Amino acid sequence: MEFIQKKTADNAAEHFLVKAADRGTKLAWDRFEGQLPECGFCESGLSCRDCLQGPCISHPFRDVNKLGVCGKDKDILAVQTLLKLVLKGTMASLDQVSDFVEGVASGAVKPKDKAEADRIVAGIEALLKEGGAGLKKGFPKALLAAWEEAGIYPQGVAKDLFKASQKVEGGVAGVEETLLWAFKAALLGAFAQRLQGGLKKAVFGAAPAEIEVNMGVLKKNAATILLYGRFSPVLKARIAAAAAKKKVYVAGVCTDPLLSPHAFAPVTSYGSQELPLMTGAVDLIVTGDQFVNPSVAAIAAEYNTVVVPAEALKGRNPDAFATEIVEKAVNAFQFRRAIARDIPAAKETALMGLSAADLDVKKIVAALNEGKVKGIAILAGTNNVKFTQDLPFVTMAQEFLKDDILCISEGDASVSLAKYGFLNPRQCGKHCGEGVAKLLKAAGKNLPAVLDLGYAENGGVAEFLLALSAAAKKAVKELPVLACFAEANRSAEVAEALGLVAMGVSTYFWPSLPVTGSPKTMEALGKLCGEKFGAKLIVHTDKKMEPLAKARMILKVFNRVEDPSLKDHPWTDWKK
Numbered sequence: 001m002e003f004i005q006k007k008t009a010d011n012a013a014e015h016f017l018v019k020a021a022d023r024g025t026k027l028a029w030d031r032f033e034g035q036l037p038e039c040g041f042c043e044s045g046l047s048c049r050d051c052l053q054g055p056c057i058s059h060p061f062r063d064v065n066k067l068g069v070c071g072k073d074k075d076i077l078a079v080q081t082l083l084k085l086v087l088k089g090t091m092a093s094l095d096q097v098s099d100f101v102e103g104v105a106s107g108a109v110k111p112k113d114k115a116e117a118d119r120i121v122a123g124i125e126a127l128l129k130e131g132g133a134g135l136k137k138g139f140p141k142a143l144l145a146a147w148e149e150a151g152i153y154p155q156g157v158a159k160d161l162f163k164a165s166q167k168v169e170g171g172v173a174g175v176e177e178t179l180l181w182a183f184k185a186a187l188l189g190a191f192a193q194r195l196q197g198g199l200k201k202a203v204f205g206a207a208p209a210e211i212e213v214n215m216g217v218l219k220k221n222a223a224t225i226l227l228y229g230r231f232s233p234v235l236k237a238r239i240a241a242a243a244a245k246k247k248v249y250v251a252g253v254c255t256d257p258l259l260s261p262h263a264f265a266p267v268t269s270y271g272s273q274e275l276p277l278m279t280g281a282v283d284l285i286v287t288g289d290q291f292v293n294p295s296v297a298a299i300a301a302e303y304n305t306v307v308v309p310a311e312a313l314k315g316r317n318p319d320a321f322a323t324e325i326v327e328k329a330v331n332a333f334q335f336r337r338a339i340a341r342d343i344p345a346a347k348e349t350a351l352m353g354l355s356a357a358d359l360d361v362k363k364i365v366a367a368l369n370e371g372k373v374k375g376i377a378i379l380a381g382t383n384n385v386k387f388t389q390d391l392p393f394v395t396m397a398q399e400f401l402k403d404d405i406l407c408i409s410e411g412d413a414s415v416s417l418a419k420y421g422f423l424n425p426r427q428c429g430k431h432c433g434e435g436v437a438k439l440l441k442a443a444g445k446n447l448p449a450v451l452d453l454g455y456a457e458n459g460g461v462a463e464f465l466l467a468l469s470a471a472a473k474k475a476v477k478e479l480p481v482l483a484c485f486a487e488a489n490r491s492a493e494v495a496e497a498l499g500l501v502a503m504g505v506s507t508y509f510w511p512s513l514p515v516t517g518s519p520k521t522m523e524a525l526g527k528l529c530g531e532k533f534g535a536k537l538i539v540h541t542d543k544k545m546e547p548l549a550k551a552r553m554i555l556k557v558f559n560r561v562e563d564p565s566l567k568d569h570p571w572t573d574w575k576k
């Protein structure tokens with residue numbers, strides 16, 4: 001059992017890992033092992049296949065193969081690899097916003113606040129054409145000045161993304177210039193997420209809710225639909241409404257769980273997204289393009305689960321499409337009755353969907369000023385098979401909380417933590433040190449140990465940081481806040497990490513970004529982050545470093561411990 005235990009910290013997931021091994025079903029963990037040893041060139045950003053003359057590598061230890069066919073050296077290869085990742089992540093955010101706007105414009109949903117929805121839609125249209133000019137009032141003047149001085153304030157999707165995409169084709173743009181394009185693209189994505197969060201609130205309303213998490217939420221005697229990944233919130237709401245009429249159960253995987261009045265119980269986190277299908281309790285899945293592994297289609301076929309791509313909605317009435325999906329789920333439930341439903345008991349309560357408005361931010365600032373809470377840790381990202389699933393998030397939350405570090409989380413990181421009770425308000429005292437426990441009682445009603453600020457696509461973390469900055473009357477870079485991408489996986493997380501750094505939040509990132517093969521790129525990245533944004537992007541390449549060691553390394557920053565790696569951290573003098 002030891003080799004299985006290293007793959008996940010989730011007992012429910014472990015059960016299905018054993019089941020998969022018995023059945024001969026190949027999962028993400030198996031495919032990862034089949035890819036070993038990993039290509040060092042790709043991992044360090046020293047490979048390229050941007051044209052049909054390649055693929056090329058830049059060999060760091062030989063005189064030959066220093067340059068690609070076109071003449072790209074290791075520095076250009078690495079920085080362009082970073083830019084490509086950011087572009088992919090930003091395009092993902094923009095695509096979802098576009099789908100959301102299209103759904104609202106079609107009249108498929110009636111906004112709770114139409115005037116505000118219309119205003120935000122106009123802002124989104126402006127972002128597509130004219131950049132973020134209309135969003136300037138939402139940011140501190142000093143932060144805007146830093147972005148404009150650095151040359152990264154967006155000029156609109158039509159201008160920026162088209163031009164940025166050409167920076168990976170060729171040309172003579174250097175490392176520094178290409179890095180600026182990466183940050184500009186990251187800000188475009190951050191702006192899109194912020195607008196989507198506002199549109200969601202205007203259309204559906206916004207309120208935190210207690211929901212159940214983990215695979216025990218699945219039903220034995222009800223037709224069941226799982227919503228996989230990101231796609232139009234309007235379609236999700238229509239599916240939920242149609243399902244309620246037919247008493248069909250709807251839950252989610254890697255999808256925003258809250259669209260008032262609907263809630264989609266998160267069945268599991270990203271790393272184990274294949275496993276809910278192995279329960280036999282899923283009759284139909286609706287899949288988006290983002291945060292969905294292609295492998296789910298093969299496992300769905302193995303269990304006779306119907307797969308419906310959300311993309312099939314294009315050109316159709318959302319209500320009619322949703323009704324059709326529900327009917328298919330009911331029919332599949334009847335057809336699949338012979339399939340045994342293997343549902344584990346694992347289930348936990350979680351308070352999700354908090355916002356800055358739900359918290360007394362002034363009391364958080366007071367606790368920081370008085371030293372009762374040492375700082376704030378942002379836990380973000382998805383799962384990565386290179387790590388024991390969930391263990392980095394759980395370990396960091398445990399260590400931070402007991403040392404009086406306030407923890408906030410978002411997206412799939414929240415789901416990972418929820419499975420272990422960190423988002424259960426009734427278990428708050430179990431996890432927290434005295435300072436955090438007292439603050440949580442003062443800052444809101446019945447708060448859990450870790451505060452979930454919703455999915456990244458809604459920009460909740462940025463809103464919280466801006467509210468905290470306003471309450472403290474300090475720049476974000478002066479606040480004792482660190483971001484930790486403990487199991488980063490997707491290009492969207494790379495874009496989000498750069499967006500946080502641009503706001504002034506020092507960010508730890510695991511596993512390493514594909515730029516480590518270029519010391520010049522690493523140096524330029526560090527210089528840009530420090531000089532322009534007053535923050536650091538800390539990329540770690542030590543694959544053997546255990547989660548506990550990582551957590552304690554970060555605690556040194558919060559505790560102002562003298563350490564060469566912490567030199568000149570921007571907020572080391574907070575208490576002074």
